[in-house]
Amino acid sequence: MRIPKAAHTAQPWRIHEFTRDFRIEDVWSFRAPDAGPDDFPVMVKALKTAYDNQKDPVAVRFLFAVRWKLGALLGWDTPRAGLGGRVASLRDRLPPDLARTANDAVPCTDPFSEVYQLDDEAARELGNKTVHTIMHVGWVRTGDGAYELRMAALVKPNGLFGRLYMAGVLPFRYLIVYPALTRQWERAWLEHGRPHRRAGGAAHPE
Template identity: 90%
Template sequence: MRIPKAAHHAQPWRIHEFTHDFRIEDVWSFRAPGAGPRDFPVMLKALKTAYDSRKEPAAVRFLFAVRWKLGALLGWDTPRAGLGGRVASLRDRLPLDLARTANDAAPCTDPFSEVYQLDDEAARELGNGTVHTIMHLGWVPTGDGGYELRMAALVKPNGLFGRLYMAGILPFRYLVIYPALTRQWERAWLDHGRPNRHAAQAMCGGTPGPGARPDQR
């Protein structure tokens, strides 16, 4: 579900310290039924386990195929245009305590690169000839005893062309990409996150307390 951009600023994320020159493009929330305060790493692992571009809806695969084809033809995705070339990695701005956390994170299976990962937030980035994008993921209490995943897309377009590019793909993001992403990520928690969480509790001998919600019993 798309939520106001102010919801991102309202959280005390470390990402705010390093992204003053980025703008917030989108903020979305994703349900994680039965999740607890310590389940953010479980959710991240579930997302990476579930990632498989071949299983995405046909419309999403088509849009990305067109995008990668254009990128190859126009040189948007060459090493010179990406991280370490035209784009300086956000990791170059981090203090040592954050920079070293990326080394402990599970490797990405999608085009993004790790920036840092903490107990309740993580950042990943993608740079090319059109834009430098930060995908920020955070773990937020829902007010009813549960937790949800928040995703904020922070962008720094490459000049006028980059701004026109972002404006041009906006309808496709809202009508195709984000609805598919919502279904995929919420299903990842149900298929890979919650079962692994319960299995870990069982192995540790943990049992829900008397005040646990029904989906935690």
């Protein structure tokens, strides 16, 4: 579910310290039934597992196939255009103790790179010729005492070209990508998170 940007800025997360030159593009919430305060690492692991086993709808697979094909043809995603090339990694801005929290022990095949992971928030990043994007996820207690995952997409477009690109893909994000992501992430908790949260270190009564 899409929620106001203030739902992200109001939280005391560390990400705010390092992304003042990024803009908040989208903020969404994802349900996590029966989750407890210590279940964030379990949720993150579930998301990575679900991505590696995902079966996206045909429309989503088609959109990403087109995007990666265009990127290959136009040189959008070359190493020179990405992290360590056109843009510096966000990890370069972090103090060493925070940078060391990046959880590479649970690999994921998505195109994002780890930035950091704490007990209630984590960040991953992607850089290319169009934008530098930060995907931030955080664990939030709701008004009824439950917990939900919140995702914020923070972006720094690459000049006019990047701004036009973001404007062009906006309808596809809202109509196709984010609805599919919502279903996938909420299913990830139910299938890979909730049944295994004790093994992940959380110990909450049923």
